[in-house]
Amino acid sequence: MGVELPIHDRVGAIRILFSMAFWTFLALSSAVLFLGALLLWALTRPFDANGRVLHLYSCFWAQLYFYVNPMWHLRVEGRERLPWKGAAVLVANHESLGDILVLFGLYRPFKWVSKAENFKLPLIGWNMRLNRYVPLIRGDRASIIQMMAGCRHWLARGVPILMFPEGTRSHDGQVKAFKDGAFTLSIQERCPLIPVVLTGTARTMPKHGLVLQQAVHARVRVLEPIDPAGFAGDVHALRDHVRDLIIREKARMDAEG
Template sequence: MPGLVRSVLQHIKNLYGIKLEVKGLENLDVKGPYVIISNHQSSLDLMGMMEILPDRCVAIAKKELMYAGTVGLVCWLAGIIFINRQKKTDAKSVMTEAAQTMLKENIRLWVFPEGTRNHDGNMLPFKRGAFHLAIQAQVPIIPVVFSSYNDFYNRAEKRFTSGKCIVQILPPMETRGMTTDNVPDLTERARNLLMTTWNEISAPILKMHGAQ
């Protein structure tokens, strides 16, 4: 199914003239399971996600996305695991089971730690599930940052045109030897890293379009 989704998204990119520039692809060359975390600006994240999605990698997203029409269908076809974030027991059980499955079946997971879409780029506080998961499984976290979409998409202006997005893959963050006590610090460090990177790769785009 991911192959079908890639084909559909490639058609959309070609139709609208959207170019994705991937940087740091070598950072995904990690053997074994790991957790990918990325910022979440809109449903367009699927384009960057499918551009670099590693083998044996599935995503975790909030259940509400399943009912988002065409986007929900595409997410389902892409094999995304939906969880009910309103129920802490549901979210925790999914994360615990995911950690066990990662190790047993050598699977990678993609998580959007903001939990919901954030259109203005100023990242929301990160939820800690992905970090608990990575530490529980003792696997690395690989941060991925999508630059501002303002070059080709602006929700307020109802603008969707041609443009460019940078997909920056950062070096893995190790969790070996960490415990649940390290989760708050790891979460904050990861958020600061993604936010700093987003500002760096988005600055030329925002300047070009006069965004603050």
């Protein structure tokens, strides 16, 4: 007779197999979907200068991994508060790599601000380049200046941008200190700032790990837009106000289960 593994080891083995299947499917599907993105980019570029169609296709690409996985669930609340057109700065808390997949579920036009190394990833990074998202090298002053200029370019064209003001993923799910960039943009460009609160995403792809959890119940809640004019140019006051809003709303969502 074979030796039966303890329940903990069996669960761990199942998670590893599930993770291997996920990453394999992601790689194979990305190869096919990138070809679709390349074709769509070529067809729509003449009449869609801001790349809205390609971005919405990329939203479907990311959401596909929720659609096909019966153990992953996502609920988006307040999507109607996001603009189809017009400048806005979206800011979200950051729990895991899974936040990227989740926030594409907003299905609204925006340009990501993302680490420069992500643009070098095969297929997914190439698609980010096609979408003309905004790269950033953390801690590099020249890159930060270039990133801010890139964001201003898109805001001037009436395209929202989305940033993680924590700058990096939280290791414990707690909201970290916010950096000033997003709030400076909102005040200087006189455009609304829209907080987006995530919960449950830390269990999708934990930091420094590729082993996925078996079941995920992620939620996104879009809060009311904030007019920066009420903060009289005080970047820090706007930053701290938004962080407090996100912390309180996240606690409320966690308590709701």
